[in-house]
Structures are given as C-alpha cells and as structure tokens.
Amino acid sequence: MRSALDLTPAPPAPASWRPLVAACLGTFLLLLYATIVTVALPRIGAELGGGFGARQWIVDVFTVALAGLLLGMGSLSDNLGRKRVYLLGLVIFGLATLACGLAGSAAVLIAARAVQGVAGAAMFATILPLVGLTYTGRARARAFAVWGTVAGAGGAVGTAAGGVLAELLGWRWIFFASLPIWVLSLALAVTSLRESDRTGKRIDFPGIATFTVAVSALTFAVINGGDRGWAAPGTVLGAAIAVVALVAFVLAERAHPAPMVPAKLFGTPAFVGVLVVAFAYYFAAFGALPVLSLWLQDTTGLSPAGTSLALTVQVVVFFLTSALISDRLHRLPPGRVLGGATVLIGLGCATGLAALAAPNWVALLPALVLTGLGAGMVSPVFPAVAIAAVPASYGGTAGAAANSSRQLGLALGIALCGTLYSGHSGSxxxxxxxxxxxxxxxxxVGGxxxxxxxxPRTRDLLPVTRDVRPRT
Structure with a gap:
C-alpha cells in the first residue's frame, strides 16, 4: 500500500484488454456479414424471389460498399474523430442488420445490406487505428495479431454459421441472432475506446467520391456481365464508368492538398506488396465460397447445415493455425510469411481438380484445409506488416488502404467466381x-x-513488432 506522502510515480498499469475485446467484437460482426448469407442464398431466393444476379448482389453489395468507402471513412474520421465515426457506424450497422432480418423482398434486403456495408466501412476504417492508440510495444504487436486473427475468421465463421441458422431457425435468424452481440459490442466500445485527436485537414471529397464510384461500377460490370452478357449495355456502361472514375481518382489525389492516399506511398515496394497480398489472399481463400455453397447444395445434394459443416473445415484449420503458430510467424521475414502463405492458398485451390474424379464434398477437403492453413498464416501477421510498411505518420492510411484492398479482393472474387460459375452452368x-x-x-501470382x-532491401521494411504509431 502506498503512503500518502510517497511522491514516487506509480508504475504504469498494464493496458486493459477491454478495448481490444470491443474492437474484435465489432470487427467480427461486420466481417461475419460479408459471408453469412452465402449458404442461405437458396432459402432466401426461394422466399424473396430474384434470379442469380439478385442473389449475387445480396452477397456482394455489402462488400462493394465496404471496399468502396473504407478509405473515405478513414479520411472523414481524421476530422470528426475515429471513436465518434466508429460508434456512429456501429449504431447504424445494428439497425441495418435488423432491417435485413425484416426484409420482405430481395430489393429491400439488397438495400439494407448496402447500408450495412456503408456502416461497416465506418467501423473498419477506424478500428485498427483505435487499437493502435491503446497499446504500445509488444502489447501492440499481440493486439494486432489477435485482431488480425478475428478479422480473418469473421468471414470464414459466417459461411459456417449461416447455413446452420438458416436450416434450424430460418434465414432471417442469420440477422436476428447477432443483435445481442451488437449490444455488447456497443456497450464495450462506448466505455473503453479512446478518442483520437482531430487533424483539422481538408477532407478529400473528390477522392472519396471517385474511388467509391470506381469500385462500385467495376463490381457492377462484372456481375452484370455474368448475368446479362459482356456486351450488354449495362456491362459496357459500368466498365466505362469504372475506368473514367479511376482516372478521375488519380487526378484528384494528385491535385488535393491532403489526399486520402499520397501518391508517394505507391513508390514504396512494401506498401504495394501489402496491397497485393491483401487482395490476392482474400480473393482466393474466400471469394469462391458462395459458388461452392451453391454447388454443394444443388449438385451434391447437401443440406444447408451439411454444407456449413463441410465448409467449417476451413474455419477450424484457420483457427488452429492462427492460435498455434502466429507468434512464431512474427519472427520470420514478412515477405516469406505472407508470400509463402498466399502461394499455399493457391496450391490448395488447385487441388479442386479432384472434384472432376469425385464430385462430392470430400473432394473439396484438401482445398479447404490448405486455404484455411494459408489464410490462418496471413491474417495474424498482415495488420502489423501493413502499418510497418510505411512511415509512422501514414500508418492509419496504410491500414485503411490494406483493408480496402482486402475487401475489394473479396468483392471481385465473389463477382468473378459467380460469373465463371453461372457461365458454365451446363456442367x-x-x-x-x-x-x-x-x-x-x-x-x-499474388504470392x-x-x-x-x-x-528485404534496406531498412524500408521494418520488423512487424516495432512500436508503430498510426496517425491520430
């Protein structure tokens, strides 16, 4: 017990893990909904109607909104405060989730899913820098590893849980069941997260608008091409808008005094490498899950619950890998870990050739095991590498850009895989x-x-355990 006259400063208290729990709960919820409707799509389609294109949009509109607005929400949070933006996003996310469960038509469900994605972007763009405000040194490295594991697991768990809930309770419970978790997440976030300082810099509205339009138009063109044809007017128009918007984004970033993504970052090989691995590993590991679910149910005759159990193999391997070897992975060169793990995901996908000889769920087991192993290696390491790849003052930008690239990989993965699958429906x-x-x-290629x-070139890529401080 310290004396009242003892003026010696007390040793600093260890950082509470409540902020990390709050961050992980919110992250898990929003990424859960990137894939949770996957296995339930046949049940949703049977009740609400809509063709293959509408079912793709039920999955993809969430990810498109998330990917398109991530950078913009990060930029807005610089001025408004990251905790404020995160809490606003979390509140709207819960209300949109309730609206999804109450939807009476495919159009209403797609609209509610879009609002979910917008709110999710506000959450995803701010939560990693908020974690960085709370922890330092080795505690920060551990926090990033835990957060990365949860972020990677959200999508995988969603695929597994969606089918079970849809079969046992009905598809609407994929949305209703998460509401108690949402309430707990909101309570923890309000009471434990710290607010960031505001930068006062000008908001890059032209960059936000042009990037969002480019991502949305590109994904629309891919989905519409598979549903209506690559020469269809909507497809051509969507592709043209995407190209024009992308050019406009580059020009806007060059002209703006405070761009969302400074052009000089693209001259940093490590930063570009982080964007590449984010896109490639999420595309390959999770982009095919919706069509895998359809194939397992429509072709092999598995029930939604059986499909979920089969796909759970990937989830189990993912969790075991992240839990057992993530600490060791942080001690290895990031290029070997992230590049090698992504190559492993590619080799896992290639084992899908076995389905030609035995068209059943067992043929997919090697693919599910190897992609789960590779994703379980990437996810815990990826967040710290993303922030360490750039100067500390750009840590928040790097984190937002990397997460945006990851969600864009998932959005285009779902769209392109759906297009390939529907285009060869005869077999x-x-x-x-x-x-x-x-x-x-x-x-x-990505790996x-x-x-x-x-x-390693010089010292431009620092160890992932360094005490990086995201922008505040």
Missing amino acids: PTGAIVLVLLFCAGVAL VLTAWLLR
Whole structure:
C-alpha cells in the first residue's frame, strides 16, 4: 500500500484488454456479414424471389460498399474523430442488420445490406487505428495479431454459421441472432475506446467520391456481365464508368492538398506488396465460397447445415493455425510469411481438380484445409506488416488502404467466381473446378509478387513488432 506522502510515480498499469475485446467484437460482426448469407442464398431466393444476379448482389453489395468507402471513412474520421465515426457506424450497422432480418423482398434486403456495408466501412476504417492508440510495444504487436486473427475468421465463421441458422431457425435468424452481440459490442466500445485527436485537414471529397464510384461500377460490370452478357449495355456502361472514375481518382489525389492516399506511398515496394497480398489472399481463400455453397447444395445434394459443416473445415484449420503458430510467424521475414502463405492458398485451390474424379464434398477437403492453413498464416501477421510498411505518420492510411484492398479482393472474387460459375452452368462440376483454378492463379501470382515486393532491401521494411504509431 502506498503512503500518502510517497511522491514516487506509480508504475504504469498494464493496458486493459477491454478495448481490444470491443474492437474484435465489432470487427467480427461486420466481417461475419460479408459471408453469412452465402449458404442461405437458396432459402432466401426461394422466399424473396430474384434470379442469380439478385442473389449475387445480396452477397456482394455489402462488400462493394465496404471496399468502396473504407478509405473515405478513414479520411472523414481524421476530422470528426475515429471513436465518434466508429460508434456512429456501429449504431447504424445494428439497425441495418435488423432491417435485413425484416426484409420482405430481395430489393429491400439488397438495400439494407448496402447500408450495412456503408456502416461497416465506418467501423473498419477506424478500428485498427483505435487499437493502435491503446497499446504500445509488444502489447501492440499481440493486439494486432489477435485482431488480425478475428478479422480473418469473421468471414470464414459466417459461411459456417449461416447455413446452420438458416436450416434450424430460418434465414432471417442469420440477422436476428447477432443483435445481442451488437449490444455488447456497443456497450464495450462506448466505455473503453479512446478518442483520437482531430487533424483539422481538408477532407478529400473528390477522392472519396471517385474511388467509391470506381469500385462500385467495376463490381457492377462484372456481375452484370455474368448475368446479362459482356456486351450488354449495362456491362459496357459500368466498365466505362469504372475506368473514367479511376482516372478521375488519380487526378484528384494528385491535385488535393491532403489526399486520402499520397501518391508517394505507391513508390514504396512494401506498401504495394501489402496491397497485393491483401487482395490476392482474400480473393482466393474466400471469394469462391458462395459458388461452392451453391454447388454443394444443388449438385451434391447437401443440406444447408451439411454444407456449413463441410465448409467449417476451413474455419477450424484457420483457427488452429492462427492460435498455434502466429507468434512464431512474427519472427520470420514478412515477405516469406505472407508470400509463402498466399502461394499455399493457391496450391490448395488447385487441388479442386479432384472434384472432376469425385464430385462430392470430400473432394473439396484438401482445398479447404490448405486455404484455411494459408489464410490462418496471413491474417495474424498482415495488420502489423501493413502499418510497418510505411512511415509512422501514414500508418492509419496504410491500414485503411490494406483493408480496402482486402475487401475489394473479396468483392471481385465473389463477382468473378459467380460469373465463371453461372457461365458454365451446363456442367456445374466443371464450372466449380474452373472457379477454383482461377482462384489458384490469382493466389499464386499474388504470392510470388508479394514475396518479391516484401523482400528485404534496406531498412524500408521494418520488423512487424516495432512500436508503430498510426496517425491520430
């Protein structure tokens, strides 16, 4: 017990883990909904109607909004305060989730899912820098590893849980069941997260608008191309808008005094490598899950619950990998870990060739095991590498850009895999093998390129355990 006259400063108290729990709960919820409707799509379609394109949008509109607005929400939070933006996003997310469960038509469900994605972008853009405000040194490295594991697991758990809930309780419970978790997450966030300082810099509205339009138009063009044809007016218009918006984004970033993504960051190989691995590993590991679910139910005859159990193999391997070896991975060169793990995901996807000989769920087990192993290696390491890849003052920008690239990989993965699958519907098993081989190609190219970009050159890529301080 300290004396009242003892003026010696007390040793600093260890950082509470309540802020990390709050961050992980919110992150888990929003990424859960990137994939939780996957296995339930046949049940949703049977009740609400809508063709293959509408079912794709039920999955993809959430991810498109998330990817398109991540950078913009990060920029807004610089002025408004990250905790304020996160809490606003979390409140709207819960209300949109309730609206999804009450939806009476496919159009209403798609609209509510879009609002979920917008709110999720506000959450995802701010939560990693908020974690960085709370922890330092080794505690920060551990916090990033835990957060990365949860972020990677959210999508995988969503795929597994969605089918079970849809079969046992009905598809609407995929939305209702998470509301108690949302309430707990909100209470913890309000009471434990710290507010960031405001920068007072000008908001890059042109950059926000042009980037969002580019991502949305590109994804629309891919989905519409698979549903209506690549020469359809909507497809051509969507592709043209995407190109124009992308050019406009580059010009806007060059002209703005405080751009969302400073052009000089793209001259940093480590930063580019982080963007590449984020896109490639999420695309390949999780982009094919919606069509895998459809194939397992429509072609092999598995029930939604059976499909969820089969896909849970990936989740189990993911969790075991992250829990057992993530600490050791942080001690290895980031390029070898991230590049090698992404190549492993590609090799796992390539094993889907086995479905040609035995078109059943057992043929997918090697693919599910290897992609779960690779994703379980990338996810715990990825967040710290993203922030350490750039100067400390750009840590928040790097984190937002990397997460945006990851969600863009998922959005385009879902869209392109759906397009390939629907375009070869006459031979479902051949189509699913083509999808997996395509994912394998993306992962193999991405993994090799990542290893090259993240290879040690000088001291531009720092160890992932350094005490990086995201922008505040």
